[in-house]
Amino acid sequence: MPARGKATIRDVACRAGVSAATVSRVLSNHGPVSEDVRMRVQQAINALGYRPNRIARSFRTQRSNFIGLIISDVENPFYTSLVRAVEDTAYAQGYSLLLCNSDEDVEKERAYIQFMADERVAGVIGSPASEQETSFAPLFDAGIPVVSVDRRSLRTPVDTVLLDNLASARDLTRYLIARGHRRIAAILPNVSITSGRERLAGFVQAMQEAGLPVDPALICEGKGFEAFGMQAMHYLLGLSDPPTAIFAGNNLITLGVLKALQEHGLRMAEDIDVAGHDEMPWMSLLAKPIIVAAQPIREMGQRAMDLLLARMNGDAQPPREVKLPPRLVVHQLNATAKAAACGEARR
Amino acid sequence: MPARGKATIRDVACRAGVSAATVSRVLSNHGPVSEDVRMRVQQAINALGYRPNRIARSFRTQRSNFIGLIISDVENPFYTSLVRAVEDTAYAQGYSLLLCNSDEDVEKERAYIQFMADERVAGVIGSPASEQETSFAPLFDAGIPVVSVDRRSLRTPVDTVLLDNLASARDLTRYLIARGHRRIAAILPNVSITSGRERLAGFVQAMQEAGLPVDPALICEGKGFEAFGMQAMHYLLGLSDPPTAIFAGNNLITLGVLKALQEHGLRMAEDIDVAGHDEMPWMSLLAKPIIVAAQPIREMGQRAMDLLLARMNGDAQPPREVKLPPRLVVHQLNATAKAAACGEARR
DNA sequence: CCTTCTACTGATAACGATTTCAGCCCATGC
DNA sequence: GCATGGGCTGAAATCGTTATCAGTAGAAGG
Numbered sequence: 001m002p003a004r005g006k007a008t009i010r011d012v013a014c015r016a017g018v019s020a021a022t023v024s025r026v027l028s029n030h031g032p033v034s035e036d037v038r039m040r041v042q043q044a045i046n047a048l049g050y051r052p053n054r055i056a057r058s059f060r061t062q063r064s065n066f067i068g069l070i071i072s073d074v075e076n077p078f079y080t081s082l083v084r085a086v087e088d089t090a091y092a093q094g095y096s097l098l099l100c101n102s103d104e105d106v107e108k109e110r111a112y113i114q115f116m117a118d119e120r121v122a123g124v125i126g127s128p129a130s131e132q133e134t135s136f137a138p139l140f141d142a143g144i145p146v147v148s149v150d151r152r153s154l155r156t157p158v159d160t161v162l163l164d165n166l167a168s169a170r171d172l173t174r175y176l177i178a179r180g181h182r183r184i185a186a187i188l189p190n191v192s193i194t195s196g197r198e199r200l201a202g203f204v205q206a207m208q209e210a211g212l213p214v215d216p217a218l219i220c221e222g223k224g225f226e227a228f229g230m231q232a233m234h235y236l237l238g239l240s241d242p243p244t245a246i247f248a249g250n251n252l253i254t255l256g257v258l259k260a261l262q263e264h265g266l267r268m269a270e271d272i273d274v275a276g277h278d279e280m281p282w283m284s285l286l287a288k289p290i291i292v293a294a295q296p297i298r299e300m301g302q303r304a305m306d307l308l309l310a311r312m313n314g315d316a317q318p319p320r321e322v323k324l325p326p327r328l329v330v331h332q333l334n335a336t337a338k339a340a341a342c343g344e345a346r347r
Numbered sequence: 348m349p350a351r352g353k354a355t356i357r358d359v360a361c362r363a364g365v366s367a368a369t370v371s372r373v374l375s376n377h378g379p380v381s382e383d384v385r386m387r388v389q390q391a392i393n394a395l396g397y398r399p400n401r402i403a404r405s406f407r408t409q410r411s412n413f414i415g416l417i418i419s420d421v422e423n424p425f426y427t428s429l430v431r432a433v434e435d436t437a438y439a440q441g442y443s444l445l446l447c448n449s450d451e452d453v454e455k456e457r458a459y460i461q462f463m464a465d466e467r468v469a470g471v472i473g474s475p476a477s478e479q480e481t482s483f484a485p486l487f488d489a490g491i492p493v494v495s496v497d498r499r500s501l502r503t504p505v506d507t508v509l510l511d512n513l514a515s516a517r518d519l520t521r522y523l524i525a526r527g528h529r530r531i532a533a534i535l536p537n538v539s540i541t542s543g544r545e546r547l548a549g550f551v552q553a554m555q556e557a558g559l560p561v562d563p564a565l566i567c568e569g570k571g572f573e574a575f576g577m578q579a580m581h582y583l584l585g586l587s588d589p590p591t592a593i594f595a596g597n598n599l600i601t602l603g604v605l606k607a608l609q610e611h612g613l614r615m616a617e618d619i620d621v622a623g624h625d626e627m628p629w630m631s632l633l634a635k636p637i638i639v640a641a642q643p644i645r646e647m648g649q650r651a652m653d654l655l656l657a658r659m660n661g662d663a664q665p666p667r668e669v670k671l672p673p674r675l676v677v678h679q680l681n682a683t684a685k686a687a688a689c690g691e692a693r694r
Numbered sequence: 695c696c697t698t699c700t701a702c703t704g705a706t707a708a709c710g711a712t713t714t715c716a717g718c719c720c721a722t723g724c
Numbered sequence: 725g726c727a728t729g730g731g732c733t734g735a736a737a738t739c740g741t742t743a744t745c746a747g748t749a750g751a752a753g754g
Binding site (some may be wrong): 004051052053054056058059063064066073074075077080081083084087088091096097098099101115117118120226253258259262281282284285286287292304332 | 398399400401402403406409411413420421424426428429430431434435438443444445446447448461462464465466467572602605606609627628629631632633634653
Binding site (some may be wrong): 018019020021022025031032033037057059060061062099 | 723
């Protein structure tokens with residue numbers, strides 16, 4: 001008798017006095033098995049401490065039970081929450097998570113996509129490093145479904161879950177305008193990604209509908225990291241006629257903006273309003289109020305997994321796009337966060 | 348001819364006019380192959396766009412190329428950074444990351460450990476939910492090496508990478524004492540995990556060596572989450588003789604403490620000093636200074652992977668323990684972070 | 695009673711790589 | 725010239741599961 005825990009399906013079959021095929025049927029609940037046999041097999045499984053060899057199973061079916069998740073960086077709290085949401089949903093369905101950080105690097109991303117294809121994962125959820133350049137082709141070829149989150153993939157269209165970026169940017173900007181600001185700067189991630197492009201459009205729309213000029217000198221675009229936000233803010237503060245409010249295009253940029261304001265001294269910071277994206281746990285601790293468009297991140301992850309599961313079950317409709325509404329939240333010192341009075345995003 | 352990208356090792360062999368065994372030898376760089384043949388095989392591989400079937404490979408070798416990572420929660424910034432460090436090191440060595448959140452739940456963790464064993468991962472890095480209860484036995488039985496990070500596993504001893512918790516807690520407490528505080532409270536995660544137990548010990552040690560009484564009413568212990576930190580802080584503020592300084596036992600507790608202080612009003616917050624663990628990117632934005640013991644998280648992840656890789660390569664020494672020193676940092680408004688003047692941790 | 699189902703079961707053939715073993719060829723040493 | 729050995733190669737077994745196909749037994753229907 002094999003050592004406990006090392007038994008194969010044949011050992012179980014032998015002990016139960018049936019064939020391996022029957023044990024497989026019991027295991028997968030697929031195909032008819034008499035109650036009597038089913039019980040004998042179960043007993044044999046328990047007695048031997050048998051655990052199916054998942055690698056052999058994957059080998060036979062040529063499909064693994066992993067969901068590949070390709071994001072920019074787990075250290076970005078937005079993606080962290082996304083990972084968590086996806087993980088919970090995935091494990092609930094019997095899948096586990098293969099994690100990759102692309103670092104916004106199209107080359108690195110390409111390698112990971114190829115890797116996922118080689119690994120025959122059951123599905124992939126990704127946030128493309130570039131709308132134009134990212135290609136999911138290797139996954140398509142292998143018949144592996146893909147869902148894009150937070151950003152579109154134009155080169156290889158797939159199901160996509162997005163924030164309503166136009167609404168969030170427009171409403172945040174409207175909020176700043178309603179507070180009396182006229183010179184508003186925008187610091188945005190690259191327009192080569194969906195959020196950068198759409199949030200710029202929302203900003204411009206709000207400015208124009210209020211009849212305010214859009215000063216190109218007040219629009220900064222770059223890699224959406226903290227360092228860029230900081231550097232852009234320093235540049236803006238150095239202008240002869242600096243803006244009185246900032247629209248920050250993502251969470252890291254917001255952090256950079258706040259730090260730059262900090263470095264310039266508290267007095268100045270109080271004169272400048274900041275609007276950003278994503279609610280973060282420390283925002284209620286800030287010395288000055290800030291308004292943010294909170295993304296329904298958990299829901300985004302769940303919806304992405306739902307779309308993926310549908311595809312994995314054979315759904316073959318043309319690619320769909322899910323657009324979720326943001327929720328505007330003002331974080332104020334000595335006050336619990338409250339939904340913004342105006343500019344609540346509509347669907 | 349098979350479709351491009353779907354070729355098997357036999358297709359390659361056929362096209363190169365050699366046997367599958369030879370192709371395998373070329374692929375793995377294992378065993379002698381003449382230069383001539385090697386080139387022909389390479390050409391065939393390129394021509395067919397052949398990619399080895401990783402599942403088949405894992406099946407044959409009964410070992411996958413995944414590193415299992417079992418942590419409490421990716422949304423905790425400490426683990427987020429750890430994930431990132433482990434991931435970078437793992438991918439550099441040709442391994443990829445399987446991520447699980449145990450949520451400090453021993454049962455959930457048990458299931459994940461079993462899953463990793465079933466999956467025949469190459470190695471596991473974990474942060475045990477409990478020193479006493481967590482068991483890595485299923486992994487041992489399967490010959491899978493394990494490294495524990497941030498916490499010890501007493502039931503099944505393994506290589507372990509820890510912060511020098513005694514030093515960090517002692518030095519933080521010393522710092523508070525040096526600033527003139529006499530009534531200092533400690534809010535700590537459960538003593539059933541390593542960090543909780545050792546940080547309590549460090550706190551007590553510093554108090555005793557300063558000849559200060561350790562008031563049991565000022566020591567709060569519980570689940571190391573934000574909600575607990577907040578609730579404990581509210582309790583302390585409600586005492587007739589509240590403490591003048593707080594020693595917070597982990598990063599989430601620190602956040603909870605700060606929020607509770609916030610809710611009680613800024614004036615009070617200014618009278619109370621806070622010392623915590625982990626440096627977080629937003630700390631420089633705080634209205635009041637805070638001192639923290641920064642953990643060398645990236646190094647912890649790297650060291651863990653190094654230990655794991657050594658085991659995977661057959662190292663069979665008795666379990667080792669790596670203890671890394673913290674770095675004390677004061678975050679002050681309008682000032683870049685600076686190393687604390689006193690209490691710098693020693694090795 | 696014979697046919698036709700249906701329910702159940704077993705034998706067997708994959709899946710695609712690695713590994714073992716044996717064999718061949720040629721150079722070297724005696 | 726013959727044995728020895730090393731470099732190179734191929735045939736075949738193997739890993740553990742699932743899927744296909746055929747076969748058996750008993751029930752149902754005519």
